[in-house]
Amino acid sequence: MLRSQTKLFALGKRQLCRSMSKSCDLTLVEVDDKTGIATLTMNKPPVNSCNLEMMRALKDSMKQIEGNKSRGIILTSSNNKVFSSGLDLNELRNPEQERLVAFWKELQEMWLTLYLSNLPTAAAINGHALAVGCVMASACEYRVMLPGFTIGIHATKFGYVVPPFIVNSYLSVLPRPVVERALLQGKIFSTDEAQQINLIDEVANSKEEALSKCASFIGSFAEANPVARALTKRQLRAEFARTLLDEPEAELKESLEYITSPLFQDSLDAYLAKLKSKNKK
Numbered sequence: 332m333l334r335s336q337t338k339l340f341a342l343g344k345r346q347l348c349r350s351m352s353k354s355c356d357l358t359l360v361e362v363d364d365k366t367g368i369a370t371l372t373m374n375k376p377p378v379n380s381c382n383l384e385m386m387r388a389l390k391d392s393m394k395q396i397e398g399n400k401s402r403g404i405i406l407t408s409s410n411n412k413v414f415s416s417g418l419d420l421n422e423l424r425n426p427e428q429e430r431l432v433a434f435w436k437e438l439q440e441m442w443l444t445l446y447l448s449n450l451p452t453a454a455a456i457n458g459h460a461l462a463v464g465c466v467m468a469s470a471c472e473y474r475v476m477l478p479g480f481t482i483g484i485h486a487t488k489f490g491y492v493v494p495p496f497i498v499n500s501y502l503s504v505l506p507r508p509v510v511e512r513a514l515l516q517g518k519i520f521s522t523d524e525a526q527q528i529n530l531i532d533e534v535a536n537s538k539e540e541a542l543s544k545c546a547s548f549i550g551s552f553a554e555a556n557p558v559a560r561a562l563t564k565r566q567l568r569a570e571f572a573r574t575l576l577d578e579p580e581a582e583l584k585e586s587l588e589y590i591t592s593p594l595f596q597d598s599l600d601a602y603l604a605k606l607k608s609k610n611k612k
């Protein structure tokens with residue numbers, strides 16, 4: 332995509348500076364003047380983990396793209412090894428109640444904004460997509476992944492119960508028996524395995540190729556009336572979004588109780604220690 336053909340804007344500056352992250356642009360949005368397709372790039376070093384500010388920036392970017400009458404959204408990463416490492420686990424560890432409530436509500440809203448977007452959505456998965464990283468990719472309508480990476484929801488492996496809307500994210504892409512086995516095993520798929528079960532639609536050999544394949548998918552709706560398309564998509568997806576649309580408070584309460592339980596906190600401590608020790612060896 333040529334720089335001269337794109338409009339570039341960034342969100343999340345203020346929030347990011349407050350959270351003392353390394354970069355000042357959590358998300359980058361480029362809109363191709365020719366195609367009208369927006370590329371939304373996650374840009375939170377080192378691994379695009381989703382803290383409160385990141386999820387807010389993602390949600391705000393998506394709303395801004397919809398408001399700008401773009402023709403579609405491609406979600407990707409500025410990191411060439413990691414698409415997203417999922418929720419920022421530091422947000423879940425010994426959380427301060429007010430921030431945890433804001434964090435979980437933001438997760439709910441970000442997921443709903445992406446899952447029910449009026450626009451065609453596609454993910455150019457140019458790195459590992461773990462847990463909520465996989466959930467975000469699954470919430471899109473189309474997925475193109477680069478070889479040599481991994482994707483999946485491994486929550487049960489480290490003692491996390493999978494919330495219903497995350498189950499639904501998988502169910503909107505994969506058949507129920509596959510979802511059941513994958514979630515209960517905490518299965519992480521290689522690119523090849525993901526293609527075999529249709530968790531991803533295509534494999535591309537470079538990020539540019541992945542973006543181009545995503546753009547072709549979005550272009551395939553050129554003949555569809557955008558309003559009719561959006562309302563039909565909403566109808567098709569409403570069932571899986573029902574819990575969060577109708578009872579977000581109940582889902583919030585259940586999740587908060589679980590996250591603040593000693594059982595969860597203990598397994599999180601052990602998991603984080605393991606993750607950190609990897610880099611000390």
Ligand SMILES: CCCCCCCCCCCC/C=C/CC(=O)SCCNC(=O)CCNC(=O)[C@H](O)C(C)(C)COP(=O)(O)OP(=O)(O)OC[C@H]1O[C@@H](n2cnc3c(N)ncnc32)[C@H](O)[C@@H]1OP(=O)(O)O
Nearest residue numbers: 380416417418419420421462463491494586589606607610
């Ligand atoms: C009955 C109904 C009840 C309903 C109850 C509901 C209950 C709800 C509960 C809970 C939540 C469950 C949902 C979970 C979803 C999630 O998304 S949890 C996040 C899970 N993600 C991971 O486990 C990813 C872990 N990371 C990695 O595997 C690797 O980092 C990587 C493969 C992504 C990248 O590897 P590499 O490039 O080698 O980088 P690293 O050196 O590993 O990482 C750099 C740096 O970042 C830290 N880090 C990595 N991931 C995270 C993260 N997700 N959060 C926070 N920090 C992370 C890592 O520790 C390194 O830090 P240091 O440099 O060592 O300080």
